Amino acid sequence: MKHYILLAFIALTFISCNQNKPKQAEQEHAKQIAKDTLAYELINFYKTTPSCKSDTCEAYVKAVYPVFKTDSLNKFVSKIITTLPYNGVPTNNLNLAADSFINDYLRFKKEFPDSPAGYAWDQNFRIAYQDKDFINFAYQTYVYTGGAHGLETIQYFNVSKKDYQIIQLKDIFDKDERAQLNTIAEQIFRKQEGLKADDNLDSYFFDEQKFKLNENFIITDKGLKFMYNPYEIKAYAYGRTELLIPYEDMQEIIKKESILSKFKL
Numbered sequence: 001m002k003h004y005i006l007l008a009f010i011a012l013t014f015i016s017c018n019q020n021k022p023k024q025a026e027q028e029h030a031k032q033i034a035k036d037t038l039a040y041e042l043i044n045f046y047k048t049t050p051s052c053k054s055d056t057c058e059a060y061v062k063a064v065y066p067v068f069k070t071d072s073l074n075k076f077v078s079k080i081i082t083t084l085p086y087n088g089v090p091t092n093n094l095n096l097a098a099d100s101f102i103n104d105y106l107r108f109k110k111e112f113p114d115s116p117a118g119y120a121w122d123q124n125f126r127i128a129y130q131d132k133d134f135i136n137f138a139y140q141t142y143v144y145t146g147g148a149h150g151l152e153t154i155q156y157f158n159v160s161k162k163d164y165q166i167i168q169l170k171d172i173f174d175k176d177e178r179a180q181l182n183t184i185a186e187q188i189f190r191k192q193e194g195l196k197a198d199d200n201l202d203s204y205f206f207d208e209q210k211f212k213l214n215e216n217f218i219i220t221d222k223g224l225k226f227m228y229n230p231y232e233i234k235a236y237a238y239g240r241t242e243l244l245i246p247y248e249d250m251q252e253i254i255k256k257e258s259i260l261s262k263f264k265l
Contacts, residue, residue, distance in 0.1 A: 040069075042066055043067055045064075045065070046060065047061045049105070058109075061097070062121070063081055063122075064125065085121055108146070123139070129218070140153070149236070169213070169215060172258055180252075186211040188244075204234060226244075
């Protein structure tokens with residue numbers, strides 16, 4: 001009887017220890033994330049026309065963005081959020097950019113006083129993921145300057161913590177590997193879109209009707225996620241198109257010393 005009691009005690013102890021392992025692993029993982037995380041403060045910016053007295057102003061600029069203790073990252077974020085959305089001109093100052101945007105609306109309103117159209121420029125620059133090697137951003141914008149509808153887009157940025165440079169596909173794969181990646185991506189795209197291998201792509205906006213990956217991707221713990229914004233490969237009505245390439249499908253082309261090597265199975 002004592003023998004069975006002892007076995008039961010050992011079994012319960014073993015189970016208890018094993019149940020604690022996932023918790024310990026989660027705690028260690030959380031500690032590592034905290035260690036690797038760059039601290040930042042979220043800033044909320046809002047500006048509208050001088051005469052506006054309500055929350056439904058005819059023209060406004062909103063922005064939510066992070067401020068780090070690292071100047072290189074702050075300059076990078078600032079360059080993105082202070083570039084005017086309708087002409088791509090950088091201002092390097094969000095107040096100046098907002099004034100320019102709102103003044104453009106006021107000129108429009110002066111020329112067309114009866115127009116009910118307003119202007120909107122809404123920006124959300126958020127941290128999507130970070131670890132010891134890189135920090136990833138998702139930059140979501142909504143711009144409306146008249147017309148049938150505004151345009152909402154998402155742009156991804158992967159930034160190396162080593163030199164704070166943007167990570168591009170050419171930094172991860174060589175020319176031949178990028179061609180293989182494109183082939184893998186097309187197979188996933190066709191399956192996702194319900195297309196056969198020999199179906200043409202005439203209804204999409206690819207150059208020469210040939211599938212091609214863009215540079216709008218984000219590194220995740222599951223794979224590389226690509227984003228096609230409205231009008232990029234489809235009409236506005238279809239919205240955005242996401243394409244995830246799992247790491248398991250890229251095992252043969254992930255370099256040993258690549259920033260993706262940590263995800264190699």
